[in-house]
Amino acid sequence: MKKLIIMMTLILLTVFLLSGSAFAQRGHFRGQSHSRGHGHFWIFIAPPPIWIGPPAIIYRGYYPPPYQYPPNYYEPDRVWIPGHWEERWGPYGWEKIWIPGYWQYNP
16 A cells, blocks of 8 residues: 555656646746746656566577687697606716607507
8 A cells, every 4th residue: 555655656746747837937926927928738648668678689690600629629639748767878987867858640
């Protein structure tokens, strides 16, 4: 019941504020006579606001579909070979040296 009364009050207040008063247009409060001009009581009722979102975005598909490269197309197959110790002949005879790891492509 309270909602109905509040809603009707707001509607009547909106109509009153948007329509304007005949007294204000004819000058009754300023001491002017009635013979000056014609008084009009304009009623303007605004359309109700419509809360509709924009239309949905529809993405069209390509024809034919774009070619998709296979996985690892830009990176060739590779395997990490870990580092290891190895004996090699050096300037002071046989010595153990560390061989660092590396990538081996297309094993």
